Amino acid sequence: MNNLHLYNTMTAQKQPFMPIEQGKVGMYVCGMTVYDYCHIGHARVMVSFDVIFRWLKQLGFDVNYVRNITDIDDKIINRANENGESIFDLTARFIKAMHEDADNLGCLRPTAEPKATDYINQMQNLITTLEQKNLAYKGQTGDVYYAVDNFAGYGKLSKRKLDEMQAGASERTNVETDKKNPFDFVLWKSAKEHEPSETKWQSPWGVGRPGWHIECSAMSTCCLGETFDIHGGGHDLQFPHHENEIAQSEGATGKTYANNWLHVGFVNVDGEKMSKSLNNFFTIRDVLKDFHAETIRFFILSSHYRSPINFSDTALKEAHTALSRLYHALKPFDFNEIDIDKNLWQSDFGQEFMLAMNDDFNTAKATSVLFSVASEINKALKNGDDEQAKHFAKLLKTLAEPLNIAQSSPTEFLQAVIGDDNGLSEDEILAKIDERKQAKTNKDFAKADQIREELKAKGVELEDTRAGTTWRRV
Structure with a gap:
C-alpha cells in the first residue's frame, strides 16, 4: 500500500514512512494566529499540507489532520485594543476569513482545528509537569520560563548547539534579567494591567495567559497523543517554535514527540523575503483580485514544497x-x-x-x-x-x-472573470465573435484579424476549431 518516503528535518534525510499504527496517520500542522487576513506564505502552507493530506488518503490512510488556531497572543490583544473590540470578536472574524481563503484555494478542512483558548487547563497541567521535572521556573516578573539548560536535546531539530548560541547571546544587550538563560522562553505570562480581563486566566502562578509555544505542545498531544506521525509547518517555525515544542513535550513525557518533521520553504516576492516593511506583503485576498484561485494553487504546486519559491x-x-x-x-x-x-x-x-x-x-x-x-x-x-x-x-x-x-x-x-475585472462581458465577447464571423463570411479577412487583435488586447484569446470559434481569458 505504501512506498512513501519523507524528508525528515530531524534526521536531515529521506526515509520510508512508517506510521505508528498501520493504516492510520496523525498529522499536526501549526496554523494561523488569527488577527489579520492570511498572506501568500500562509497560502503555501495551506495548499502544501492539503495535498499531503489528500495524498495520504489516496494511499489508503485514515488521516487525523490537526491544524491549530492561535486565538490568544500579543498581536491579537494589541489589534483588538486598537479596534476597540473583544479579542473573541476579532478572532472569530479572522477565523471566518481564514476558512474563506482556504476554501477558495481548494483546501479541505482539517480533521480538527483546536483553538488555544479551549486548552488553557491542559497547558497549565503541562507547565506543572515541567515544573515538577525542574524544567520550568518562575521569574521575578511573575512569568514562568522553560529552563533550556536542563533539557539535553535542545537544538536537535535546527542543528544548533546551545553553548554556541549562548556565546553569541552573551554579546547582546537588553537581555531580560529574570531569565536564567537568554534562550529560556516563556510558558506562562503574568497579566498586565492594561490587558483586558478576557485575556486573563487563573493559574498556580497567578493570573495570566499562556506563552505561544506551550499552546502547540498541549493541543497536539491532546489531539494526537504523546507521540504522533507527522509534525509540519513553515520553515520559519523550525527555530525557535518547533525546537521549543520538542523541549516542552519531550521534557514532560520522556518520549519522542513527532516521528517526522516536514517544513515548507519560504515565499520570496520578486527575489526578496516578504515583509510589511518592504511593502511587498500580499494577502491571499489581494492576489485573488488579479488571479484565479486555482492558478495560485497550481503556482504553489509547481515547486517542491521544501524549496523556496519566488512570488511575482x-x-x-x-x-x-x-x-x-x-x-x-x-x-x-x-x-x-x-x-x-x-x-x-x-x-x-x-x-x-x-x-x-x-x-x-x-x-x-x-x-x-x-x-x-x-x-x-x-x-x-x-x-x-x-x-x-x-x-x-x-x-x-x-x-x-x-x-x-x-x-x-x-x-x-x-472564461472565468477574475476579481473586480472590468474587461469585456461574455455578451460583448460573443457579439465580437459574431461580428468577426460575419466579416469572414464577407471575405473581409483584414477586419476579422482586427477584431481578433482587439479582443486579444482586452485579454480575450480566440481559437478557431472545427466546431466553431471558442475563447478564453488570458
Missing part, C-alpha cells in the same frame, strides 16, 4: 498559462463524461505520477506527468483517434484529482 505577477501569469494548457487539452470533451477512473493508476503515467508523489510529495514532478498526458490527448485528437483521446482525458482528470486541479469545467476556468 510574472510567475503567476506563467502558472496561469501552464494550467490553461491542461484545461485546453480537456476542452474538446463533455466534461461530465470524463470520469475519475481509479484503475488508470496502474497505467505507466499513473505509476510515474505515484512515484513522484511518493518521493516526498514531489508535486513539481507530478505536474510534469500531467503535461505529458495532455500532450497525448492532443496527439490523439490530431490523429483523429477520439476514443484514445478520451482515455487520456480521463487519465489526466484522475491523476490531477489528488492535487485538486483540473477538476472544474474547462470553459468555466478559461
Whole structure:
C-alpha cells in the first residue's frame, strides 16, 4: 500500500514512512494566529499540507489532520485594543476569513482545528509537569520560563548547539534579567494591567495567559497523543517554535514527540523575503483580485514544497498559462463524461505520477506527468483517434484529482472573470465573435484579424476549431 518516503528535518534525510499504527496517520500542522487576513506564505502552507493530506488518503490512510488556531497572543490583544473590540470578536472574524481563503484555494478542512483558548487547563497541567521535572521556573516578573539548560536535546531539530548560541547571546544587550538563560522562553505570562480581563486566566502562578509555544505542545498531544506521525509547518517555525515544542513535550513525557518533521520553504516576492516593511506583503485576498484561485494553487504546486519559491505577477501569469494548457487539452470533451477512473493508476503515467508523489510529495514532478498526458490527448485528437483521446482525458482528470486541479469545467476556468475585472462581458465577447464571423463570411479577412487583435488586447484569446470559434481569458 505504501512506498512513501519523507524528508525528515530531524534526521536531515529521506526515509520510508512508517506510521505508528498501520493504516492510520496523525498529522499536526501549526496554523494561523488569527488577527489579520492570511498572506501568500500562509497560502503555501495551506495548499502544501492539503495535498499531503489528500495524498495520504489516496494511499489508503485514515488521516487525523490537526491544524491549530492561535486565538490568544500579543498581536491579537494589541489589534483588538486598537479596534476597540473583544479579542473573541476579532478572532472569530479572522477565523471566518481564514476558512474563506482556504476554501477558495481548494483546501479541505482539517480533521480538527483546536483553538488555544479551549486548552488553557491542559497547558497549565503541562507547565506543572515541567515544573515538577525542574524544567520550568518562575521569574521575578511573575512569568514562568522553560529552563533550556536542563533539557539535553535542545537544538536537535535546527542543528544548533546551545553553548554556541549562548556565546553569541552573551554579546547582546537588553537581555531580560529574570531569565536564567537568554534562550529560556516563556510558558506562562503574568497579566498586565492594561490587558483586558478576557485575556486573563487563573493559574498556580497567578493570573495570566499562556506563552505561544506551550499552546502547540498541549493541543497536539491532546489531539494526537504523546507521540504522533507527522509534525509540519513553515520553515520559519523550525527555530525557535518547533525546537521549543520538542523541549516542552519531550521534557514532560520522556518520549519522542513527532516521528517526522516536514517544513515548507519560504515565499520570496520578486527575489526578496516578504515583509510589511518592504511593502511587498500580499494577502491571499489581494492576489485573488488579479488571479484565479486555482492558478495560485497550481503556482504553489509547481515547486517542491521544501524549496523556496519566488512570488511575482510574472510567475503567476506563467502558472496561469501552464494550467490553461491542461484545461485546453480537456476542452474538446463533455466534461461530465470524463470520469475519475481509479484503475488508470496502474497505467505507466499513473505509476510515474505515484512515484513522484511518493518521493516526498514531489508535486513539481507530478505536474510534469500531467503535461505529458495532455500532450497525448492532443496527439490523439490530431490523429483523429477520439476514443484514445478520451482515455487520456480521463487519465489526466484522475491523476490531477489528488492535487485538486483540473477538476472544474474547462470553459468555466478559461472564461472565468477574475476579481473586480472590468474587461469585456461574455455578451460583448460573443457579439465580437459574431461580428468577426460575419466579416469572414464577407471575405473581409483584414477586419476579422482586427477584431481578433482587439479582443486579444482586452485579454480575450480566440481559437478557431472545427466546431466553431471558442475563447478564453488570458
